[in-house]
Amino acid sequence: MVSILGRVRGVPGGRPRHFPGRRVGAATYGGSMRDTARGIRFVVARTWRASPPRVMVSAVVTLLLAFVPALQVLALATLVERLDGEHTLRDVLAPLLVIVAIVGLANPVRAVATTLRVDADHTVIADLERELMLRAARTPPRDLARAETTARLQKQVEVAHASAQYLYGQLVGAIESVVATIAVVAALATFSRLAALLTVLALVPALIAGRLLAGVWRRYWDVVGPIFGRQRYLSNLLVRQRSAVELATLGAGDAVAARHGRLWRDLVGHRIRLSRRELASDWIVGAVSTVFVLGALVALLVGTDLSPVAVAGVTGVTGAAASVGMAGVQIGRVLSAAPQVTEIADFLAGVPLTDDDGATRPSPSGIEELRVRGLTHTYPGRAAPAVADVAFEARRGEVVALVGANGAGKTTALHALLGLLTPDAGTVTLDGLGPDEVGQRPWLRRFATMVQEYERYEFTVRENLQLGRSPDDAVPDEALWRALELAGLTDLVRSLPDGLDTQLGEQWDGTTLSGGQWQRLSVARVAVRDAPVWVLDEPTSAIDAESEEAILERLVAGKEERITVLVSHRAWTLRAVDRIYVLDGGRVVEHGSYRALVAADGPFSRLFRNQLAGAADGSGVTDRALP
Numbered sequence: 001m002v003s004i005l006g007r008v009r010g011v012p013g014g015r016p017r018h019f020p021g022r023r024v025g026a027a028t029y030g031g032s033m034r035d036t037a038r039g040i041r042f043v044v045a046r047t048w049r050a051s052p053p054r055v056m057v058s059a060v061v062t063l064l065l066a067f068v069p070a071l072q073v074l075a076l077a078t079l080v081e082r083l084d085g086e087h088t089l090r091d092v093l094a095p096l097l098v099i100v101a102i103v104g105l106a107n108p109v110r111a112v113a114t115t116l117r118v119d120a121d122h123t124v125i126a127d128l129e130r131e132l133m134l135r136a137a138r139t140p141p142r143d144l145a146r147a148e149t150t151a152r153l154q155k156q157v158e159v160a161h162a163s164a165q166y167l168y169g170q171l172v173g174a175i176e177s178v179v180a181t182i183a184v185v186a187a188l189a190t191f192s193r194l195a196a197l198l199t200v201l202a203l204v205p206a207l208i209a210g211r212l213l214a215g216v217w218r219r220y221w222d223v224v225g226p227i228f229g230r231q232r233y234l235s236n237l238l239v240r241q242r243s244a245v246e247l248a249t250l251g252a253g254d255a256v257a258a259r260h261g262r263l264w265r266d267l268v269g270h271r272i273r274l275s276r277r278e279l280a281s282d283w284i285v286g287a288v289s290t291v292f293v294l295g296a297l298v299a300l301l302v303g304t305d306l307s308p309v310a311v312a313g314v315t316g317v318t319g320a321a322a323s324v325g326m327a328g329v330q331i332g333r334v335l336s337a338a339p340q341v342t343e344i345a346d347f348l349a350g351v352p353l354t355d356d357d358g359a360t361r362p363s364p365s366g367i368e369e370l371r372v373r374g375l376t377h378t379y380p381g382r383a384a385p386a387v388a389d390v391a392f393e394a395r396r397g398e399v400v401a402l403v404g405a406n407g408a409g410k411t412t413a414l415h416a417l418l419g420l421l422t423p424d425a426g427t428v429t430l431d432g433l434g435p436d437e438v439g440q441r442p443w444l445r446r447f448a449t450m451v452q453e454y455e456r457y458e459f460t461v462r463e464n465l466q467l468g469r470s471p472d473d474a475v476p477d478e479a480l481w482r483a484l485e486l487a488g489l490t491d492l493v494r495s496l497p498d499g500l501d502t503q504l505g506e507q508w509d510g511t512t513l514s515g516g517q518w519q520r521l522s523v524a525r526v527a528v529r530d531a532p533v534w535v536l537d538e539p540t541s542a543i544d545a546e547s548e549e550a551i552l553e554r555l556v557a558g559k560e561e562r563i564t565v566l567v568s569h570r571a572w573t574l575r576a577v578d579r580i581y582v583l584d585g586g587r588v589v590e591h592g593s594y595r596a597l598v599a600a601d602g603p604f605s606r607l608f609r610n611q612l613a614g615a616a617d618g619s620g621v622t623d624r625a626l627p
């Protein structure tokens with residue numbers, strides 16, 4: 001049996017993966033009875049919380065149904081006993097009516113029980129989806145930046161749909177089958193104790209198989225979890241409007257669809273192999289159970305001296321065999337699904353879902369000094385450090401810029417500043433305190449950030465601007481309009497059909513913005529957040545030159561209230577900056593004011609040679625006078 005229930009082909013060894021907070025692997029989720037019990041408790045508690053009446057009614061109906069086979073045996077035994085030529089029709093009417101009632105009512109009542117279970121399953125999955133998404137939203141960005149975190153998230157969503165969603169129904173089904181088995185066995189014991197014992201023993205193979213299958217399922221999820229993640233990514237590319245249009249334009253949609261198809265085939269292959277093992281297990285369990293059932297029948301016939309009443313006993317044994325078979329399948333499913341569900345429970349417990357840690361509270365004000373010292377970081381698998389001994393600083397009211405060629409280390413330095421990565425060495429402090437002392441989420445509240453690859457959130461303009469603010473802390477319209485003014489979007493938003501409440505994004509039948517307008521919206525969002533430190537990674541890269549100048553002027557005009565760190569690839573946008581740090585190969589190779597760096601004719605001048613040449617001969621955007 002072990003060889004049949006052994007490893008799913010292609011499943012790597014049981015070496016546990018490392019995920020933040022918890023260990024996932026053979027030792028933790030191998031299907032111990034403790035894990036199984038925890039998984040069951042978790043789903044039952046959730047189902048109860050979602051709908052207590054549904055749980056109670058389905059429990060009562062299930063218990064009623066569980067006694068049907070035993071009742072049938074007893075009614076049949078009474079009927080056979082009374083068919084002896086001495087009893088009247090009246091005498092056999094009662095057992096006959098019981099049998100008729102069972103035949104007539106069992107199926108409609110079972111339909112009620114099934115409907116209630118399905119309703120409960122749907123309620124549980126809705127609840128779990130909500131919590132898993134909240135868990136994703138509350139995962140610290142530093143962890144989210146790690147591939148295994150998102151892989152684990154995706155795996156839990158799949159497991160929730162494949163296992164947790166059905167666990168309650170399977171559990172109720174298993175309880176019904178077990179109670180039915182016990183009741184029939186109790187009825188059987190009145191004919192032959194040995195027959196009753198052998199019928200109970202027929203359950204044992206199913207229990208063993210269920211435990212073994214739990215391990216097979218765990219290895220299955222370890223393998224298919226990441227594949228599901230990739231498959232979702234590809235299907236999103238094909239159905240999300242922006243990427244779908246781009247792929248169609250490139251003529252690359254078919255290739256992505258083909259990759260998606262290959263992943264599905266891979267997934268289906270793993271699932272079929274698992275089904276084969278389940279099937280083999282069912283056959284073995286069925287065969288061994290049949291031997292016990294046969295023994296029970298022989299014991300029964302011998303025990304009743306081949307009297308006619310043995311007919312009722314035979315019905316009992318065959319009824320019990322059906323219940324045992326059902327119980328075996330249901331228990332097997334519960335035993336294999338529950339440990340996976342335990343992993344979801346641990347995963348959800350990894351981050352508190354009840355307190356948002358004040359992430360959306362208004363940012364604190366009054367940061368006086370930002371200081372970065374000796375920042376060094378090498379990404380895993382990379383030979384050279386992305387940043388090495390980087391240092392820069394800024395006081396309130398100053399705008400400092402990080403510049404450098406692609407791959408020089410600017411974004412890495414900003415990520416360390418935001419606490420999104422833990423550097424190998426060096427410190428980042430705001431007024432003397434670092435992210436570890438302040439706490440990651442409170443630390444992030446000190447920043448208003450515009451990342452290089454900003455997302456286009458297809459919500460309303462207002463919702464876009466208020467992202468990161470608590471829904472209870474609605475920003476006044478005047479503040480939203482001020483932010484839009486800074487980003488040069490006032491006229492556009494005023495012209496939209498519903499102003500601030502206009503839905504954006506064609507796929508929702510909303511207004512479509514140009515690339516530059518989306519970027520301006522991101523700039524406006526930074527202004528709405530109004531944090532003491534602004535981190536702007538190429539905030540105007542998609543904005544036309546004239547508007548860019550106006551936006552930067554407005555940004556600089558309000559600089560006294562904050563510290564601003566800017567990354568830019570355009571020389572002229574740096575003219576009004578207080579200090580520029582030039583990065584090359586991860587090191588700060590030069591720093592100073594724009595004028596001083598131009599005059600020094602060093603790395604800065606080499607980096608921006610073409611743009612500065614444009615300034616000199618009056619042909620480029622830099623023909624504006626230097627400050």
Ligand SMILES: Nc1ncnc2c1ncn2[C@@H]1O[C@H](COP(=O)(O)OP(=O)(O)OP(=O)(O)O)[C@@H](O)[C@H]1O
Pocket residue numbers: 379380382386404405406407408409410411412413452
């Ligand atoms: N998550 C990562 N894992 C491994 N290497 C990385 C990672 N992120 C960045 N790198 C590498 O680190 C180096 C610095 O990258 P970084 O993104 O900091 O450069 P940058 O100066 O911001 O470049 P750009 O101007 O193109 O945005 C590059 O060689 C890059 O390939």
